[in-house]
Amino acid sequence: MTIILRAEPLTRDAFAPFGDVIEASGSDRFTINQGLAERFNDLARIDTASEQGQTNISIVRGAPQPLPVSLKLVERHPLGSQVFFPLQDRDWLIVVADAKDEPTPQSLRAFKARGRQGINFARNIWHHPLLAPAPFGEFLIIDRKGPGSNLEEHWFSEGERPILAE
């Protein structure tokens, strides 16, 4: 039986088991620059220093994947966290697995983020690769660079692939 997945709204509480939601809201804010700016501070736990790792800044430009989309795989990064922050104000989708070791189609959850919401996947959280909005999406990525193997993939067999639908 094919699993049909639908996205729930992205909130800090709902996403807490998987990492951080990065958005201009919440209580840890203060005024800076002689009153000319407001800073929403310390929005994510950046975890990139393991095994001589350093913080890496990149831009990813992704092709759109219109719904419904068949989810072929999830991946995780055993050595560090990974931020995706959208550079356009358009909704986008995030898929994670609520599973410690072996992800299953049943363990997937999907979130719909607004264009002003970024996320930080905690280390070792299984997630689908970027699902960019149409016509294309650019994201600022903050993750780890350094020695060691930082990517694991889990592919679903063709018969078990879940469908992410509207």
Added chain:
Amino acid sequence: MTIILRAEPLTRDAFAPFGDVIEASGSDRFTINQGLAERFNDLARIDTASEQGQTNISIVRGAPQPLPVSLKLVERHPLGSQVFFPLQDRDWLIVVADAKDEPTPQSLRAFKARGRQGINFARNIWHHPLLAPAPFGEFLIIDRKGPGSNLEEHWFSEGERPILAE
């Protein structure tokens, strides 16, 4: 005599003495996600680990400062680098001082960035606080959190304040 400052275009070469330009261009790129995305990798030297520092992600929302603007001060961060990446596709302005120790009005340089260009101030580079575009600007900030004093300011006297003009 009042110094009148005008912005030059932001390019990697021109900004190199002050840090990094973060943009989706340049040669260190590769295809990821089964061909669905392109990654412009390792765009800035993030320098946040000194003296038990960690990488800090914040959002700053700044009031606009229409030109001409009188530049009252510059600041620098002796313990870490600092990224500003715009979250709207509108030109914005950057002011730095080409001075090791004591910044002067004569040492200032201004750059006009496009809305898809972020920058990373290297540690200890004197710069003006954020000059946000109208009607307001939001920026993702990637800098250092941790023990120690990470802010120095240099205020210009009223008579010597440079003017940033169109």
